[in-house]
Amino acid sequence: MGDVGIPREKILVAFFQDLAPDVLEELRAKFRGREVSSVTLKRGEAIPSDLAQQASYIVTFTNLPDPEDAQNIKLIHFLSAGLDHSIHHPIFKETSIPLTSSSGVHGPPIAEWTVMNWLVASRKFAFTYESQKKHEWGDGVSSQLQGIHDQVGKKLGILGYGSIGRQIGRVAQALGMTVHAYTASPRPTPSSRHDNGYIVPGTGDKEGTVPASWHHGTDKASIHEFLSLGLDHLVISLPLTPQTTHLLGAEEFEILAASVRPKHAKPYLTNISRGKVLNQNALIEALRSGQLSGAALDVADPEPLPAEHPLWEAPNVQISPHVSSLGVEYFPRSLDIVRENVGRIERGENLLNEYKRGKGY
């Protein structure tokens, strides 16, 4: 009513497939008073000039405008958690348009994937699953179910304590586990331990109070010290960089296995990062030799993992095809970040999840 005559700001969503009607409806509900439209483009294709010139806000995975068409754009929001796939685009170097990521939206689904895999392994779910298929009740104290144990009192080490690691830590603590965090840079003060990015409401560890101890470093000696804590679980939740490529290999698995507490099972490894963060042949060997009691892997090297690859048959391995972040909540949560930032721009506040040009990843 009051804003008749004032041109409404436009939000343009560039996506690689048509948006479902209910998603568009949800978008319009989230951004009342603004015009929401979408365009379907191939991955990496440029946003057409006329659309880019009219937009105030762009929401995208891989489609960006030419800097010349970007005069009106107040914000470009990426639907991905990282922006590394686009950092060589001229929008990054030739403009100062604020760029934001969807970092933080992955916490809950990947934490759920992680905990599910731990419990499937420790509670021998496959046995009851297969029994059900055969309509076999079986015997509750079957020898097949000997050795079932729970997570209370287990020590969890998280390599990379970002939004994903924090939600894993939160759930692990509720299960009765002790959490040990590892970050690249030191976190000596309470405020340095805060998570300042987007956090899915009701989840995470914003204040960084979950870990019983914090560790840091980028050198091998620091990593080795962390792996010597006597961990029952090691979760790899690091970005893949030249420094983290093949960070874990035969030596690291040996250190991990050697420090486990008496009477405890050997360590269980969870990789939700990238396949290349570890030496996969060394992992297979550590599973075969029993240095590791098992592994949950949502990533592999290469992907897709070829059918004849020996990793498929390594002992006690659970593999999924890079699906741990999937979920119907992904899109709405990412748009919540946009909505928050539209408000912050109006109020002149610092943005959530803003990419710092020149700082790299």
Next chain:
Amino acid sequence: MGDVGIPREKILVAFFQDLAPDVLEELRAKFRGREVSSVTLKRGEAIPSDLAQQASYIVTFTNLPDPEDAQNIKLIHFLSAGLDHSIHHPIFKETSIPLTSSSGVHGPPIAEWTVMNWLVASRKFAFTYESQKKHEWGDGVSSQLQGIHDQVGKKLGILGYGSIGRQIGRVAQALGMTVHAYTASPRPTPSSRHDNGYIVPGTGDKEGTVPASWHHGTDKASIHEFLSLGLDHLVISLPLTPQTTHLLGAEEFEILAASVRPKHAKPYLTNISRGKVLNQNALIEALRSGQLSGAALDVADPEPLPAEHPLWEAPNVQISPHVSSLGVEYFPRSLDIVRENVGRIERGENLLNEYKRGKGY
């Protein structure tokens, strides 16, 4: 040294199989200064007179002494969570020997079983499990994985907020869920919401601060009101009594399904109580009609469930053979209760998990 000549108090463990050497070793470590011995007896068999007469403490599942042999016994501890299987034994009626249960030891394993089943269902684990068996990486955005969702913001109703329900609530809250508790008797004050029994350290909800709302009652109207909260998950964690037999049937599943929030999946049911708490035919019907989106059942009616029973093939059902409480931690935790109570007897304090004669279950 100092107690040479003073006869050491004896702890007798009566069990249906020989104790493993490491269990006996652990027992002796827990009870230094006392003599620990064990006897292997058939289920329900009486403890031999000479052994009973010498014992100060008895640890047992189903083996009890004759009251005439129980003059020296300061405590009988049951390895089971409930004592209902033994309450007609003369030890209950003719003596005032303190009797304690293992209530509380089941919290972590059953909570883990519950959460595992939720996540296996919501994240479609069976699909990736079957793919792995075939060495198929597949496609991360396969249509088979559409509809994956997480637990954030989901409403969980727990019928029976005891030690098991509390640990489920604790983990659910960490996952981002909202917890609603239902108990038979009202819990209007903070202290009435406390858990005063044994709690596995690092777990549970001792203060009763997890639930967003508390509900109570033993009549149908109260249950129906609870089922109308718009629950995404209903967990049945009640003891089986005449009052709770067939507590849930067609009418209750209809109420549950009707109150679910728009755009939410239909409710998911988890039964870790006893099969007879619900009308199993009505459950099968509710799964077939889609009133329920799925069910995780560790119990059935009857057990073992016959191979030809239609429950095995009800849509989206996950069945396990009454194994949710299994775990290597069971025995040590139960003995922690004994150790605590031995100390309390010495100090003249109230016992943990003491059975109140005359109060029934």
